[in-house]
Amino acid sequence: MKKALSILLVLVLICVPLAACGGDSSTPPPSGGGDTQPPAGGGDTQPPAGGGDTQPPAGGGDIETITLTLWGGEDDQVMLRDRADAFIALHADAVNLTINIGVESESTIRDTVLSDPQAAADVFAMADDQLISLFNAGALQEIVLNTDEIRAANGPAAIDIASIDGKLYAYPMTADNGYFMFYNKAYFSDDDVKSWDRMMEVAEAAGKQITMHMANGWYSIGFMRGAGLDAWLEDDGTTGTTFNQGADVLQAMIDIAKNPGFTAQPDSQFITLITDESVIAGINGPWNAESVSDIWGDDYAAAKLPTFTMNGNQVQMGGVLGFKLMGVNKFSENVGWAMMLAEFLTNYENQVIRFELRGQAPTNIQAAASPAVQAVPALAAIGAQSAYSGPMTVGDNYWGIAETLFAIIADGNPDGTPLQDLLDNAVAGFSS
8 A cells, every 4th residue: 555655646746736846935815816827926836846745655664754734614623633533544554644633714714825825734625715816826736636536526516616727626525505495384385485476475374474685695696697697706806797687687676575475684683583483484504404493393394496576487596506625735745645635535435424424515426416415405405406506706896786786675675776777886886
């Protein structure tokens, strides 16, 4: 085994850009984001001139001693420690390995890494919207070890979001950062939850309501995407959209907002409204699944998002499906072992373990198709909605402008402002 690993990692060193000397370590993150090209002065593909040897010895003598640092979310620390120890044991005959584990949120890892890439962890978990900025700053190692196997093992959407210009820059890990419809089976049938109109009719008749955070650009883009419209990150860091074609979508949303069977409420009120029994269905995500299940008990259910009425036609809501990924620091002095650790932590076995311990949906095709995963209502609903959803990467300026736009809509456009004017103003803001 030592000999096989030695040969493998020697080959990695030959073809992998090791960041100990590659890339310009002083390259700052892009001020506006969106540049999908590596920094002009980086990309040195030679191994470091004086150290950073990542392969175990070819044979004989003492085995190499190296240390890796692994960062993950606070709730994952116990699991990561166990799996890191399993990796250490697996390769104990090839390397004397120490893995230190630290807490870093997947949603803010970009800022931490880019503050000092050379001091950052060798391997780190991240939300998919962090990838482009890390790539732009030259902090992400291209994945060149077992790439064909990784591509084949994971769903296409996960591979797409982990890739830039056709090259893989992260390992897919989870596919559950999305939203769907929770509903109470004591009130709704499986057919009822197929359309907004029927759901609101049932809720109004029962003196109850359905809720979602409509004054929010992450949730409400689901209506836009249903109508074939979208928003994206431009190269200059601003947001490009086709929202200016969405006047009919806004009118459909206003019709929902004004319905007595609906209430537009923020996420912070979701569990409260379910607990006080005023809400019997709502759009939210898997982070609230356990709480909703505890409240509704046997009546707890989940489904893909419903259709909504636009110009007299039924339109299937779109949505957002976010991923968590694992990246390797291009500045790691042991980049070969770092890639092996990241691959191990995101393989079939460990995605199954992550699901069992943390309830997170696998990106691994085989793991995601397992009866155990499909038996979880929230994950099954995400799977059903995934056909109509996709990743979301926009400029930082999107969120405040979208919140303003959709807050007006959630309030029923009380000033009667022409919808096209609202859209034109928002689009102008997105592009500036």
